[in-house]
Amino acid sequence: MAHKKHIKxxxxxxxxxxxxxxxxxxxxxxxxxxxxxxxxxxxQTKELNQSQLVTVNNDSNMSDYTxxxxxxxxxxxxxxxxxxxxxxxxxxxxxxxxxxxxxLLSIYRDxxxxxxxxxxKVNAAYSWGGPELAISTINRNLDLxxxxxxxxxFKILANIVDAVGGIEVKVDKSILKNLNSYxxxxxxxxxxxxxxxxxxxxxxxDGNQAVAYSRxxxxxxxxxxxxxxxxxxxxxxxxxxxxxxxKMMAVMDEVLPQVKTNxxxxxxxxxxxxxxxxxxxxxxxxxxxxxxxxxxxxYYGFPTTLxxxxxxxxxxLFGTKDYQVSDELSKINQKIIYRVGY
Numbered sequence: 001m002a003h004k005k006h007i008k009x010x011x012x013x014x015x016x017x018x019x020x021x022x023x024x025x026x027x028x029x030x031x032x033x034x035x036x037x038x039x040x041x042x043x044q045t046k047e048l049n050q051s052q053l054v055t056v057n058n059d060s061n062m063s064d065y066t067x068x069x070x071x072x073x074x075x076x077x078x079x080x081x082x083x084x085x086x087x088x089x090x091x092x093x094x095x096x097x098x099x100x101x102x103x104l105l106s107i108y109r110d111x112x113x114x115x116x117x118x119x120x121k122v123n124a125a126y127s128w129g130g131p132e133l134a135i136s137t138i139n140r141n142l143d144l145x146x147x148x149x150x151x152x153x154f155k156i157l158a159n160i161v162d163a164v165g166g167i168e169v170k171v172d173k174s175i176l177k178n179l180n181s182y183x184x185x186x187x188x189x190x191x192x193x194x195x196x197x198x199x200x201x202x203x204x205x206d207g208n209q210a211v212a213y214s215r216x217x218x219x220x221x222x223x224x225x226x227x228x229x230x231x232x233x234x235x236x237x238x239x240x241x242x243x244x245x246x247k248m249m250a251v252m253d254e255v256l257p258q259v260k261t262n263x264x265x266x267x268x269x270x271x272x273x274x275x276x277x278x279x280x281x282x283x284x285x286x287x288x289x290x291x292x293x294x295x296x297x298x299y300y301g302f303p304t305t306l307x308x309x310x311x312x313x314x315x316x317l318f319g320t321k322d323y324q325v326s327d328e329l330s331k332i333n334q335k336i337i338y339r340v341g342y
Contacts, residue, residue, distance in 0.1 A: 039249070040268045042256040047081075048147070052129075053105050054136040056143040058326050067150040068093040070158075071126055072230070082130030086123045088154060088215075089230045091145070092138065092286075094177070094317045095278065103317055104283040105237070106227035111287060112300040112340075113141045114332045119339070121300060126151075131262070142286070144311050147204050150261040156254075157233065158207030160188050163251035164240040166204040167233065173200040175219050182212035222292070224285055224299065231283040244273060273276040288312055295340060302340050307333040 072089030073125075092105040109123035115137050116129070122141075126134040131149050139146055161167055171179065180196040186208035187194055189192045194208035205213060214233045241248045261268070287303035294300075303309045307325050315322040325333070 034075070039252045039256060040265050040272070042253065043265070043268060044257065044262065045259040046260055046262055048135070048149075048262045049132050051101075052105055052132040052136070053147065055139050055145040055147060056326050056328075057145050058143055058164045059314055059316075059318060059323055060322050061320045062145055065097045065318060066097060066112040066148075067146045067317075068095075069131075069138055070145045071134060072153040072154045073126070073151060083127065085127055087126040087134060087151075088123070090122065090228070091234070092144065092317070093232055094144075096107075097183065100274070100277040100279065102316050103185045103281055104231050104315060105313060106228050106231055106283070106285045107138065107142075107299055108223045108285060108287070108290075109331065110292075110299060110301045111290070112295070112302045112336065113137060113306070114142075114335070119335070121298075124198070140156065140328060141315050141325075143329050148263055150259060150263070152260075153258045154211060155190055156258045157214070158186065158192075159251050159255050159323070160207070160209045160241070160248070161205070161210040163247045164237065164244050164328065165234040165247070166206050167210055167240060168202060168204050169210070169213060169215075169232070169236070170202045171197055171200055175213075175216050178216045178219055179209075179212055182215050183209055186212045188216075201239060202285075227285050228283075231285075235280050235283060238278075238280060245275075251331065264313070282316075284316060286313055291340070293340070302336060304309055305333055306336055 070089070070091040070093055071087040071092075073087055086109075088109065089109040090109060094103045094105070095101070107122055109121060111122045112119060113122045115122070115125045116133060121139060125241045135146050135149055138144055142306065166277055167252040174196060174342050176199070182196055188191075190208055190211075192208050194206050194212075197203060197209070203209075214230045215226070216229060217223065219225060219230075227252065245340040264269075287301070287306070287309035289304045289309060290301045291304050292299070292301050295302075306329065310325050310329055313322040
């Protein structure tokens with residue numbers, strides 16, 4: 001009687017499957033990380049001329065923070081030139097090195113400040129002398145130590161907003177007319193056919209609508225309200241981007257060439273890898289107290305006073321109480337008071 005041979009099937013070890021799965025995931029992560037690092041090479045890198053950069057390090061608390069300057073230029077031609085483009089948005093980004101908490105401080109573009117001894121709107125500094133003069137102007141008038149910056153063309157924000165699926169914004173009736181005018185303008189500049197907003201309410205804005213929202217100026221609150229909307233849009237992009245990193249990567253090829261910075265590819269890479277640790281804790285505008293008026297036919301915002309606003313900036317950003325301003329800032333403060341009486 002013939003006997004059938006029973007072939008014993010080898011069971012595959014679940015540990016082997018788990019090991020292969022881990023290897024696959026590690027390989028995919030490696031590919032994503034390599035791709036991300038490679039894409040960051042598309043950013044325009046420009047070293048600052050250190051001989052032209054002025055920093056102020058009087059506040060010892062600043063050693064616990066890293067401060068950056070963010071400039072948004074509103075170039076309808078797409079030019080990223082360091083000269084001739086006024087900074088439509090100026091934001092100090094302060095990161096607590098230990099907690100990774102982030103605070104934003106917008107500097108209103110019409111603020112009357114010293115630009116290397118010449119007094120004008122602060123947004124002229126970028127146009128006159130590029131990032132070196134713009135950063136030095138911030139440092140001299142607020143006693144800061146900023147050495148790193150990033151400049152973007154505000155047009156690219158539309159691409160980023162579209163990539164993350166839009167941002168939710170509450171639209172007030174008082175801005176509808178201006179918002180719709182800017183939406184049409186953005187459709188013309190960027191292309192596209194974003195719809196106008198018919199009535200007040202909460203909407204998910206697409207790219208052109210969101211940039212239009214951030215550009216509104218001639219409404220109640222003027223430049224102060226505009227800067228607040230810009231911070232709102234940037235914060236909401238940041239929060240949605242953290243939740244949709246792959247969507248952000250998909251638009252990098254188009255966005256990154258319109259970013260200019262003096263941070264290296266490796267520095268940017270480390271910041272991107274740490275993005276989930278960062279949390280925007282607060283956002284405010286500078287100066288807190290100001291007098292809006294015309295001076296020799298031009299509209300300005302005069303800080304009242306620059307010294308008091310600078311002291312408040314150090315308390316807000318670094319928790320410094322009773323900060324003693326530098327001699328140069330005191331002189332700038334006195335010259336502004338002498339010229340306009342505030």
